[in-house]
Amino acid sequence: MIHDIKEYVNYLDGVHKRTMQYVKAIPNELLDWKPSEDKFSTGDLLRHIASSRLMFLGIFEHGSWTYTGHDTDKGASLEDISKYLEACQIKLTEGLLKVGNDKLTKRVLTMHGHEVSEWRILMAIPEHEIHHRGQISTYLQMNKIEPPQIFGLKIEQVKKL
Template sequence: MLEKEELISHFEGVRKRTLKYLGQLPEGVIDWRPDEGKFSIGDIIRHLGSAELMFFHAITQNEWKYDGHGPEKGKTLAEAIHYLEQCHATVLAGLRQLEPEMLKGKVKNVLGYEVSAWRIIMAMTEHEIHHRGQLSAYMQANHIDPPQIFGLKIEQIPKDESRRYGEAEEDARHQ
């Protein structure tokens, strides 16, 4: 298990990269959705905030409650992002107050199985990454280039011409 501050730092890094995506969105796409009945861009942003509170509640109360992601939590892009940031600040403050032993304690996951609380934090970050990928697809469908999460496109990383696919496996068999 990572130490509490490492978990928090990882979580903050995930959010920082998500905010880069949100910073690329024009106001006019807040209600865009790929199809009826699917999350809109605004729904995703508000859902991330509400889900973050849900995960933290599960860690501290050992029960799952979701407060929804409706437009009352932010009708405009700025309001939705503000809601997300408020939820994040609340959860970060709460995580910082948790005793390290609490993170090792068992809580029920959403399916009712007991897991260590620190795994719920990891699931919370995985959940956000999932929805950031969804936002990326939504952005591309709207002809908006999503930012590079680590600063470079894969085509900008130097190629290693000395190794071709399969060579490492071949080398390993001959040793």
């Protein structure tokens, strides 16, 4: 269970910084690329991560699930998408800090109508982002681009026993 929102926000900022390392590895020409017509493009995934941050914040501020979408009006270029990601991260973290620790013991409805502790929703935020960052890693590799190593080393570089 999460007991301190400031500590959580620091953790979330780390997840965000690692995602932004992936953004730096994406060439502009890959923004519209998608593995098939019915899947998100690389740009869609990035805008979706950003917009989802606002959706999650809405749960804590208003008790409602609202998704603003991931259309190109939220950023058509890598530079604009990066700005949108940063702005949404700032809004999320500032909003969570305003909400404070008192909300951590409250309950909220999931999208499916089940009641859960709000700290469980907090756990879903990085899980959601990391899931989509994994998709971006796959997209990069499918296009012969080496994704960043999130902790600086490949597994082959770790000392074996």
